[in-house]
Each structure stands twice: as structure tokens, then as C-alpha cells.
Amino acid sequence: MTPLFEQRLKTKLTRLQEENLFREMRLFKNCTLNLSGNDYFQLRLHPEVQKGASLAIEKYGTGSGASPLLSGFLPCHQDLLDKLLKWKHKPFGMLFNTGFLANQAIIKHLPGKKDLVLADRLIHHSIAQALSQGQARFKRYDHIDLDHLEELLIKHQGKYETVFVVTESVFSMDGDCPDLNHLMDIKRKNPFVLILDEAHGTGVYGKTGGGLAEEKNVLKEVDILVGTLGKSLASAGAYVLAESEAVIQTLTNIAGEYIYSTFLTPAQAGAASSAIDVVLELSSQRESLRNLSKNFRRRLEESGWESNELDSPIVPIVIGDENETLQLRDLLLENGILVGAVRPPTVPRGTSRLRVSLHSDVTESQLEPFFNVLEQWKNR
Ligand SMILES: Cc1ncc(COP(=O)(O)O)c(C=O)c1O
Structure with a gap:
């Protein structure tokens, strides 16, 4: 380590600290109420899901032992993939080690030099980062x-060979959704390749928990569907499903994110596979979670906070100032309530927020202390 290099790092870190944008690892200890995760049905603690992981370990070992194109792709991965294809009604697919890598691979390797990518302004960082590293031109449309x-x-389509549109189904920091039916109307008039990230829609929306595209009955029209195993499916890893085999074959042949990394562990595949079986049967929990989410927003508005009438479990409480956001997060934590504080660059400047993430085990009465702290904060 040279002193000059270390000094450069320290200067940058000091600046982040001064701007209240410094991030640090915090050991997650038990709290009374966790409103900070994405495990919307708490399936990581479900006995069937845990059993799925154990059985896969017993059968295939603790690791996959290699990258997927060597010998890492095991029957437990094939089983999981088959289940995902059937569930999401797609003919072709592949697994990735994380949703972040799946998005990077899609955006970097599918659109080419003659193409344009149109992305929602608030698209997830895994996509935003890849846009600036890929070959295609890109533009952002308003959220x-x-x-x-x-x-x-209409303005740009004629100038490019292929236009891609990329959006999340449920936005990870805002909890809102694009109107997928309207999006498909536009797609029919102005054909493009649609990439839909269902990271937060999966499990929560749709009759079988297949996601917002299932709920809106537009699954067939999604050309490339991405999802992560790390949220409602209580594991880690991801999948890319497509209408075209060429999409999957292309990623398999050129995506370094896929080719050069040891594949998902059998436990990850086994847990996710069992979680799908459980999620399929969760209709009443889905309904209660969405009601809880609606009531939570209503209660926020009644308490003088800005909210809306949506029903996704991700509820932003925008504070604006970074330091105040951290203070409110810490006050909640002192009261045993864990909530994420999200600051730039994850969200735009001036929109620092608490990101409340509800799950199906939360009860209305458990939320009382949360609203009491908010009240205390307002009257400080
Ligand atoms: C919308 C969205 N896409 C992709 C990802 C990345 O998924 P993973 O956690 O599997 O890397 C996330 C996770 O934060 C996300 O919210």
C-alpha cells in the first residue's frame, strides 16, 4: 500500500462522511420487528424450504464445484429451472448467481452498437450501471x-436497429409499478424487446405469485423476464427466462457473468425450488400482505406523512435530508424496529428515505410502536 493511494481513499471517505453518505457494515442482530428485508413471506424460516436446502446438500454436496459450463450445472439446478419455466410460462431460461449479475449480463451483452435501450429513470443500479458499460445508446424516460x-x-425508433425497453415490475425503492397493460399496448404499436425485472413482483403479485406480469395477464408478451431467488423465494441467485432460445444461447456463450463464476450452491437451488412450491399456495397470505400494505399507507397519510394508495409491501417514507433520515432510522432501532435508510446514489438527491418493507408475518398491532416513533419524531 502506498501512502498516496491510502490518502486518496481516505479523502474520498471523509467526504462521504461529511455528506452523511458514508455506508458501513452493521451487524444485523435480532430486533423486535424487521421491516428491512425482501423475504416477503419469511420463507427462509419455513421448514419445507429449509428441508429443500438440506436435501439438496445431502444429494449434491455443499457447493456446485465448478462454473455451469464445466460441471457446476447439476440436476438440482435443472429441476429449479424447469419449475421456473413452467411457473412463468416461458420456453427457455438459465440461472445466474445473482440478480445483479443477471441484469448486468442482459444489458451488456444483448443490445448492440446499432441499438437503443430505453430505461425507466429510477431503474435498479444493476441495470443503470450496465447501461453505461454496454455498447448500445441509452435514454431514460421519466419514472x-x-x-x-x-x-x-416514436421519436427515436427509426434511427436504431432494435429498441429495448427495460423496467422493473415493482420498483425496489418506491414500491410503485408501471401500468403493464398500457406498456403492452405501446409495444404492439411500436415493437421493442421488453426486459422486465420481477425481483419484487414475484411472490407478491399474480394468482400463483408469478409476478405482476401474471397478474396483468401479459406474461407471454414479456420477451426477457428476470427475477431473483433472493427475495420472496428466500434463497439467493437469479433466473433469466425468454421467449427466444437465441437469447439464452447468446448469454450462455458470451456472458462472462455466467461463464466464469462458480455456479449456485445446491442449497440455494433446493431452497428456491421448495419455496416456489410454497409460494404457489400462498393466495390468502398474498391478499393479507397487500391489505396490510394498503392499510399501512393509509395510516401514514392519516399521521401526516405523504403516501399513496398502492398495495406493494415496499413503502418509502421520504425524509429528504440524509442526516435526518439516519436519525429517524436510529430512533426506530432504539425501539427495536429495523428499517432501511436509503440515501443517494441509491435514490435521487433530496429524496433520502426510510424504506419500509412489510412481510406477511407483520400484524397491525406490531406496527403500533412504529407509528408511535414516527409521531414522536414529528413532534420533536
Ligand atoms: C429490482 C432489482 N433487481 C435486481 C436486484 C438484484 O438481485 P440480487 O439481490 O439477486 O443480486 C435487486 C436487489 O436488490 C432488485 O431490487
């Missing part, structure tokens, strides 16, 4: 503003 998307499509 879930499909009229703006259509305007850009």
Missing part, C-alpha cells in the same frame, strides 16, 4: 411515465 416512453419511442 413509470409511459407517455414519455412512447414519445421517445
Whole structure:
């Protein structure tokens, strides 16, 4: 380590600290109420899901032992993939080690030099980062503003060989959704390749928990569907499913994110596979979670906080100032309630927030202390 290099790092870190943007590892200890995860049905603690992981370890060992194109792709991975294809009604697919890598691979390796990618302004960092590293030109449309998307499509489509549109189904920091039916109307008029990230829609939306595209009955029209195993499916890893075999074959042949990394562990595949079986049967929990989420927003509004009438379990409470956001997070934690504090660059400047993430085990009465702390904060 040279002193000059270390000094450079320290200067950058000091700046982050001064701007209240410094991030540090915090050991997650038990708290009374965890409103900070993405395990919307708490399936990581479900006996069937845990059994799925144990059985896969017993059968295939603790690790996959290699990258997928060597010998890492095992029958437990094939079983999981088959289940995902059937569930999401797609003919072709592949697994990735994380959703982050899956998005990077898609965006970096599918759109080419003659193409344009239109992405929602608040798209997840895994996609945003890849956009600036890929070969294609890209433009951002205003958040879930499909009229703006259509305007850009009409204006630019003729200049490019292929246009891609990329959006999340449920936005990870805002909990809101694009109108997928409207999006498909636009797609029919101005054809493009649609990439839909169902990271947060899976499990929560749709009759079988297949996601927002299932709920809106548009699964067939999604060309490339991405999802992670790390949220409702209580594991880790991801999948990319497609209508075209060429998409999957291309990623398999050129995506370094897939080719050069030891594949998912059998436990990850086994847990996710069992979690799908459980999720399929969770209709009543889905309904209660969405009701809880609606009531939570209503209660926020009644307490003088800005909210809306959506029903996704991700509820932002925008504070604006970074330092105040951290203070409120710490006050909640002192009261045993864990909530994520999200600051730039994860969210735009001036929109630092608490990101409340509800799950199906939360009861209305457990939320009382949360609202008491908010009240205390307002009256400070
Ligand atoms: C919308 C979205 N896409 C992709 C990812 C990345 O998924 P993973 O956690 O599997 O890397 C996340 C996770 O934060 C996400 O919220």
C-alpha cells in the first residue's frame, strides 16, 4: 500500500462522511420487528424450504464445484429451472448467481452498437450501471411515465436497429409499478424487446405469485423476464427466462457473468425450488400482505406523512435530508424496529428515505410502536 493511494481513499471517505453518505457494515442482530428485508413471506424460516436446502446438500454436496459450463450445472439446478419455466410460462431460461449479475449480463451483452435501450429513470443500479458499460445508446424516460416512453419511442425508433425497453415490475425503492397493460399496448404499436425485472413482483403479485406480469395477464408478451431467488423465494441467485432460445444461447456463450463464476450452491437451488412450491399456495397470505400494505399507507397519510394508495409491501417514507433520515432510522432501532435508510446514489438527491418493507408475518398491532416513533419524531 502506498501512502498516496491510502490518502486518496481516505479523502474520498471523509467526504462521504461529511455528506452523511458514508455506508458501513452493521451487524444485523435480532430486533423486535424487521421491516428491512425482501423475504416477503419469511420463507427462509419455513421448514419445507429449509428441508429443500438440506436435501439438496445431502444429494449434491455443499457447493456446485465448478462454473455451469464445466460441471457446476447439476440436476438440482435443472429441476429449479424447469419449475421456473413452467411457473412463468416461458420456453427457455438459465440461472445466474445473482440478480445483479443477471441484469448486468442482459444489458451488456444483448443490445448492440446499432441499438437503443430505453430505461425507466429510477431503474435498479444493476441495470443503470450496465447501461453505461454496454455498447448500445441509452435514454431514460421519466419514472413509470409511459407517455414519455412512447414519445421517445416514436421519436427515436427509426434511427436504431432494435429498441429495448427495460423496467422493473415493482420498483425496489418506491414500491410503485408501471401500468403493464398500457406498456403492452405501446409495444404492439411500436415493437421493442421488453426486459422486465420481477425481483419484487414475484411472490407478491399474480394468482400463483408469478409476478405482476401474471397478474396483468401479459406474461407471454414479456420477451426477457428476470427475477431473483433472493427475495420472496428466500434463497439467493437469479433466473433469466425468454421467449427466444437465441437469447439464452447468446448469454450462455458470451456472458462472462455466467461463464466464469462458480455456479449456485445446491442449497440455494433446493431452497428456491421448495419455496416456489410454497409460494404457489400462498393466495390468502398474498391478499393479507397487500391489505396490510394498503392499510399501512393509509395510516401514514392519516399521521401526516405523504403516501399513496398502492398495495406493494415496499413503502418509502421520504425524509429528504440524509442526516435526518439516519436519525429517524436510529430512533426506530432504539425501539427495536429495523428499517432501511436509503440515501443517494441509491435514490435521487433530496429524496433520502426510510424504506419500509412489510412481510406477511407483520400484524397491525406490531406496527403500533412504529407509528408511535414516527409521531414522536414529528413532534420533536
Ligand atoms: C429490482 C432489482 N433487481 C435486481 C436486484 C438484484 O438481485 P440480487 O439481490 O439477486 O443480486 C435487486 C436487489 O436488490 C432488485 O431490487
